[in-house]
Amino acid sequence: MSLILFAFVVRVRDGLPLSASTDFEHNRELQERKKQLRTISKALAGLPDKGIIEGRTLNTFFISSEGVSYMTVCHCSLPIAKAFCFLEDLRWEFTACFKSTVVALAARPYPFLEFDSTIQKLKQQYNQRGGPALEVTLAEVQEDLRLHPPQIINLDEVELTNGIANGHVEQGLGSGQNQRLEPVTALGILSLVLNIMCASLNVIRGVHLMEYTFQDDYDGIWNVVAFLLAFLCCVFQCHLYLFYSSQKKVKSFALLSLIVLCNLFLLGLRNAWQLVFHVSVASLATFLILTRKLQDRNGDCGV
Structure with missing residues (x-):
């Protein structure tokens, strides 16, 4: 060979x-x-x-x-x-x-x-x-x-x-329109579905808890913030996977860290299995974000 x-x-x-x-x-x-x-x-x-x-x-x-x-x-x-x-x-x-x-x-x-x-x-x-x-x-x-x-x-x-x-790339730096990523894989679609599921669970629990919190002494306001912040992080992870963004490594690790911290804060409202599920989905999304590369240009070396 x-x-x-x-x-x-x-x-x-x-x-x-x-x-x-x-x-x-x-x-x-x-x-x-x-x-x-x-x-x-x-x-x-x-x-x-x-x-x-x-x-x-x-x-x-x-x-x-x-x-x-x-x-x-x-x-x-x-x-x-x-x-x-x-x-x-x-x-x-x-x-x-x-x-x-x-x-x-x-x-x-x-x-x-x-x-x-x-x-x-x-x-x-x-x-x-x-x-x-x-x-x-x-x-x-x-x-x-x-x-x-x-x-x-x-x-x-x-x-x-x-x-x-x-x-x-000046225009693409803000919008990413001039940068094309590789096609979404089957694993990527699964990750998006799971991320949307986690985002939905977070926003539903957050809104539901918000109703009781506003009727009480606002003791659980930070739990509401944690649920809604985790929801936003899941949404941004989907965006980061689907669209080109500069400094994606820093952004993806920041989102993963926030999701982990939010779930640790919510440990009293979630059992260990739920915590593992949410963190695992976020970790998978981070891995796919980092490994999805820019698509090759159409031109070649001419040889």
């Missing part, structure tokens, strides 16, 4: 594709990663020189040096050090073939497509032999990674930053 599936060379300042490997894989996730490379390449100027974008079974690695970025999509079983060792070898081969002035003057996409043969040869060396011929090279890369670990890149943040830089 090939561990290094795709390699891509781009110019950092504008994301211009310089060269890419020819791949014969028809892996769906690989095609997704190739589409994401375009988004990443447009944002390289604002990213660190070394980074990783983690996927389900495929990871993307990149290094940038002297105005050129070298990117690769690899199987997750490939050690990180070997992936970066491959990129270092790719960088060395590219700089040996093309001067920086030639790269800077390139005006059309893929001006160095003939470099594909070199990439293919390097991929074959790593896929068949398991790595570089010189172990000292791998040792040097491992030491460099220890001293300067690569940054884990959040693709959602890259897409948002890239959109702001190109003037495409």
Whole structure:
């Protein structure tokens, strides 16, 4: 099985594709990663020189040096050090073939497509032999990674930053209209139904308790507040799952914390099983909110 599936060379300042490997894989996730490379390449100027974008079974690695970025999509079983060792070898081969002035003057996409043969040869060396011929090279890369670990890149943040830089997301920051999330899953529909059920239970209990509280000495007013606050949190969780929102991680954890605190406060009015049910539904909703990603753009890398 090939561990290094795709390699891509781009110019950092504008994301211009310089060269890419020819791949014969028809892996769906690989095609997704190739589409994401375009988004990443447009944002390289604002990213660190070394980074990783983690996927389900495929990871993307990149290094940038002297105005050129070298990117690769690899199987997750490939050690990180070997992936970066491959990129270092790719960088060395590219700089040996093309001067920086030639790269800077390139005006059309893929001006160095003939470099594909070199990439293919390097991929074959790593896929068949398991790595570089010189172990000292791998040792040097491992030491460099220890001293300067690569940054884990959040693709959602890259897409948002890239959109702001190109003037495409200002309206979407408030309304989320320009940001599309992945389709709602069956588990997501179940979570929405359960969340609506919890919200209904909270508002019914809150309104019912409110009638007795206003007839009494208002001793139970904080119980009413807890029920209604839990109701609002459930509604906002549904909204956060269905629609794009910036800083969703902070918002989702804040909502989960409020729901847990409200239910702990209502422990005298709810038994342990009811408490576990409400907290479990909120936890499931939080997990789905955090794992629902932005939908891939229609454009791809053109390779």
